[in-house]
Amino acid sequence: MSSKIYIAGIGAITAIGNNVAQCLHALENEKAGMHKATYLKTVHATEIPVAEVKAGNEELGLLAGMNSKISRTALLSMIAAKEALDDAAIGNIQSLRAGFISANTVGGIDKTENYFRNIFKEQHAGDLHDIVNHECGRITELVADKLNLHAYTTTISTACSSSANSIMLAARLIKAGMLDLAVAGGVDALTKFTLNGFNTLLILDNDWCKPFDEHRNGLNLGEGAGYVVLVSEKLANHSAREIYCELKGYANANDAYHQTASSPDGKGSYLAMQQALQKAGLQPADIDYINLHGTGTHNNDLAEGTAIQRLFNAPYPKMSSTKSFTGHTLGASGGVEAVFAALAIRHKLIYPNLRLQTPIPEFPFAAEKKLLKNQVVDHVLSNSFGFGGNCSSLIFSKL
Amino acid sequence: MALEAIVLHSFFQNYKMKVFIRSASCISPQETFNNNLFTHEAKVYNTDFLDVVEPDYKNLIDAKLLRRMSKIVRMGVATASGCLQQAGITNVDAIITGTAYGCMVDSESFLKNIVLQEEQMLSPTAFIQSTHNTVAAQIALMLKCHNYNNTYVHRGFSFEHALTDAMLLLQENAAQHILTGSADELTELTFSVLKRMGIYKQQPVNNTMLYTTATRGSIAGQGAAFFLLSGEAGANDLAAINALQTFYTPAGITAIEQNIQNFLSAQNIPAAAVDLVITGRNGDADNDKLYDALNASIFKNIPVKAYKHLSGEYPTAASFAVWLAATILQRQKLPLCFKDAPIDEKPVKKILIYNNYQHKYHSIFLLSATA
Numbered sequence: 001m002s003s004k005i006y007i008a009g010i011g012a013i014t015a016i017g018n019n020v021a022q023c024l025h026a027l028e029n030e031k032a033g034m035h036k037a038t039y040l041k042t043v044h045a046t047e048i049p050v051a052e053v054k055a056g057n058e059e060l061g062l063l064a065g066m067n068s069k070i071s072r073t074a075l076l077s078m079i080a081a082k083e084a085l086d087d088a089a090i091g092n093i094q095s096l097r098a099g100f101i102s103a104n105t106v107g108g109i110d111k112t113e114n115y116f117r118n119i120f121k122e123q124h125a126g127d128l129h130d131i132v133n134h135e136c137g138r139i140t141e142l143v144a145d146k147l148n149l150h151a152y153t154t155t156i157s158t159a160c161s162s163s164a165n166s167i168m169l170a171a172r173l174i175k176a177g178m179l180d181l182a183v184a185g186g187v188d189a190l191t192k193f194t195l196n197g198f199n200t201l202l203i204l205d206n207d208w209c210k211p212f213d214e215h216r217n218g219l220n221l222g223e224g225a226g227y228v229v230l231v232s233e234k235l236a237n238h239s240a241r242e243i244y245c246e247l248k249g250y251a252n253a254n255d256a257y258h259q260t261a262s263s264p265d266g267k268g269s270y271l272a273m274q275q276a277l278q279k280a281g282l283q284p285a286d287i288d289y290i291n292l293h294g295t296g297t298h299n300n301d302l303a304e305g306t307a308i309q310r311l312f313n314a315p316y317p318k319m320s321s322t323k324s325f326t327g328h329t330l331g332a333s334g335g336v337e338a339v340f341a342a343l344a345i346r347h348k349l350i351y352p353n354l355r356l357q358t359p360i361p362e363f364p365f366a367a368e369k370k371l372l373k374n375q376v377v378d379h380v381l382s383n384s385f386g387f388g389g390n391c392s393s394l395i396f397s398k399l
Numbered sequence: 400m401a402l403e404a405i406v407l408h409s410f411f412q413n414y415k416m417k418v419f420i421r422s423a424s425c426i427s428p429q430e431t432f433n434n435n436l437f438t439h440e441a442k443v444y445n446t447d448f449l450d451v452v453e454p455d456y457k458n459l460i461d462a463k464l465l466r467r468m469s470k471i472v473r474m475g476v477a478t479a480s481g482c483l484q485q486a487g488i489t490n491v492d493a494i495i496t497g498t499a500y501g502c503m504v505d506s507e508s509f510l511k512n513i514v515l516q517e518e519q520m521l522s523p524t525a526f527i528q529s530t531h532n533t534v535a536a537q538i539a540l541m542l543k544c545h546n547y548n549n550t551y552v553h554r555g556f557s558f559e560h561a562l563t564d565a566m567l568l569l570q571e572n573a574a575q576h577i578l579t580g581s582a583d584e585l586t587e588l589t590f591s592v593l594k595r596m597g598i599y600k601q602q603p604v605n606n607t608m609l610y611t612t613a614t615r616g617s618i619a620g621q622g623a624a625f626f627l628l629s630g631e632a633g634a635n636d637l638a639a640i641n642a643l644q645t646f647y648t649p650a651g652i653t654a655i656e657q658n659i660q661n662f663l664s665a666q667n668i669p670a671a672a673v674d675l676v677i678t679g680r681n682g683d684a685d686n687d688k689l690y691d692a693l694n695a696s697i698f699k700n701i702p703v704k705a706y707k708h709l710s711g712e713y714p715t716a717a718s719f720a721v722w723l724a725a726t727i728l729q730r731q732k733l734p735l736c737f738k739d740a741p742i743d744e745k746p747v748k749k750i751l752i753y754n755n756y757q758h759k760y761h762s763i764f765l766l767s768a769t770a
Contacts, residue, residue: 042518043517043518043519044518097410099410105531107552109506109510112510113510113513113514115592116510116511116513116514117514119588120511120514120515121514121515125595128592128595128596131592132596135499135500135552135554136501136531136552136553137499137552137553137554137556137557138554140553141553141554150647151410152410153553153647154551154553154556154560155551155552155553156549156550156551156552157501157530157531157532157550157551157552158531158532158535158548158549158550159530159531159532165549169549169564172567172571173567176567176570176571178410178411178414178567179410192518193506193509193510193513193526196509196513196518196521196526197509197523197526197529199521200522200523200526201523201526201527252547252548252549253545253546253547253548254494254536254539254544254545254546254547254548255545256539256540256543256544257540258540259527259528259533259536259537259540260527267545268545271545386532387527387530387532387536388530388532388533388535388536388539388548389536389539389540389548390532390536390548
């Protein structure tokens with residue numbers, strides 16, 4: 001049993017870097033990852049910017065040590081999960097109960113799209129190789145098998161809060177004494193399915209997104225993977241590496257308002273943040289930085305901001321949406337932003353909310369426009385909210 | 400300091416709590432929603448693909464919402480409502496679902512239109528309803544339930560992992576009443592793919608003769624089952640779940656026997672104390688060798704029945720078995736289709752479920768009577 005949960009390793013691959021060091025460099029140098037779609041073959045490439053990982057599947061296959069023909073989702077997951085595990089440098093994990101708690105929303109649908117093209121357009125029978133990795137759980141399994149993480153392996157899919165929920169479950173399993181260690185987070189690759197889906201909802205910005213700006217006009221879809229290695233107190237005490245931070249609070253609540261839209265008062269977001277604070281034994285005033293869900297849609301930012309306004313008082317914590325760098329990586333976002341939270345604490349950074357010009361006038365606070373260094377970053381609140389009203393918040397704290 | 404200092408336990412060893420099933424509801428290829436399976440003969444089909452017997456949803460779901468719901472959502476929401484009605488409870492502290500495939504009808508519809516319409520002029524409806532958490536989200540929306548809400552999508556363990564989360568929440572005292580269950584729908588297209596992979600039989604079969612076919616593959620199925628769980632005993636519980644354990648790709652029959660033995664030992668229950676075993680035998684000649692071996696060894700001298708001729712084979716079929724076991728324990732009566740099991744005169748106190756999906760996902764459940 002462990003009453004405290006620590007972050008012992010981190011791994012990420014996003015549009016701003018193929019590993020944690022590259023991502024941090026881009027965050028510190030205010031370099032966003034949006035671009036015209038290069039690797040995703042879509043008719044919308046010229047009109048809708050996306051935040052792609054800057055590598056084709058061949059290169060990702062080499063980085064992952066996996067067959068490049070399997071789903072891009074699995075390759076991204078493997079690269080970031082392995083980086084996190086290597087970073088934690090636990091040693092012989094086979095002597096421990098080590099789990100892999102992952103999350104995604106698209107599974108191997110990037111390949112299923114080929115299968116559908118074949119059966120509906122070109123030939124009568126699609127290639128079964130294109131569909132064997134369709135299921136979300138299959139992506140997790142491919143990586144767990146490769147990393148030999150078998151004490152408990154599962155997959156959560158709650159839309160854009162998926163990987164915040166996988167980190168929360170991992171913490172609960174360690175606290176219950178069921179695991180010693182878990183690699184937890186999530187992944188999503190860009191696919192025609194999600195690009196067209198969000199496009200039909202009219203919530204994609206045709207320019208680079210402007211979260212928490214009065215003139216925000218939607219989100220940019222991104223892709224990537226982010227994982228943290230969670231360990232029990234006992235393992236943390238024996239770690240050869242410096243521990244990043246403690247996962248002090250977490251909560252999962254539901255907005256119960258609409259399948260895709262947030263309630264005007266952000267009830268689900270409010271409850272998630274409030275209950276995470278309660279779990280952490282912290283007051284709103286203790287939070288130094290909020291890594292916003294901040295997608296850049298009119299609806300999300302208004303609901304999230306309203307919930308923050310209700311829960312916090314002036315002086316408000318510093319806040320920003322790193323989706324202004326990475327785009328919205330959907331099922332990966334909670335994992336990627338957990339990695340960024342750990343880096344913010346270690347390097348005393350507050351990330352900028354890129355392209356912010358006019359803060360939302362309804363709110364008495366504004367996101368940060370510029371990178372801030374040498375800040376007191378003791379407690380970071382990370383928000384992840386998704387379709388289906390799924391709202392989760394995590395709190396990371398300096399040791 | 401060396402890591403060896405950490406004492407090793409198996410994953411479930413620290414889980415000690417029994418949970419109580421207040422109510423249960425199931426939609427399947429049999430008449431389960433109204434419990435007719437216990438009073439009438441089982442439905443007989445000659446097919447390779449079992450569809451579900453759907454109730455009249457109008458009494459359960461608001462007509463406006465119902466129109467927009469695909470089959471998986473209707474089944475999930477109706478069985479969740481059924482649980483609440485039976486238990487006389489209007490809200491819960493958590494909603495946790497499992498689904499291997501998610502909303503296949505809407506996912507396929509959206510993907511097909513992407514291909515056929517070259518990514519142009521698409522309607523958002525199918526996309527909106529396609530996310531894997533739609534069932535849990537629609538239940539929350541119906542109940543205005545702002546509490547914990549989660550969805551597991553881990554193939555043949557999706558239901559088991561939803562149940563594990565529920566049991567963990569009860570152990571943490573983080574919830575009093577939890578709705579948990581699974582839902583999976585099967586489309587013609589998914590069926591054709593799984594058939595090509597050899598998971599389903601190449602020819603239609605009589606479901607009541609499923610276990611005598613000696614050919615490759617099983618009969619396809621689908622369905623939903625939900626349970627209202629509590630950590631505290633109630634006056635009218637159906638049954639209790641004493642323990643649950645999952646095994647991913649066990650090495651072989653000897654390892655499986657050892658797993659079952661260890662599971663029973665951890666519960667301090669000799670195999671002879673089990674009144675009925677319900678297995679995941681599925682009519683695939685290769686798959687069923689495992690069950691033949693278990694019947695000759697660890698399950699020898701215990702009545703053993705199979706359920707997949709009733710539910711069909713699918714990744715979350717174990718939820719049907721849990722519904723069946725809980726209902727047998729509550730009614731102290733076997734469904735008519737099990738009448739040849741030699742336990743007529745004896746009270747049924749303990750039921751062991753042993754399920755396996757595609758040789759990879761093995762699970763064991765122990766349920767007991769509460770009355």
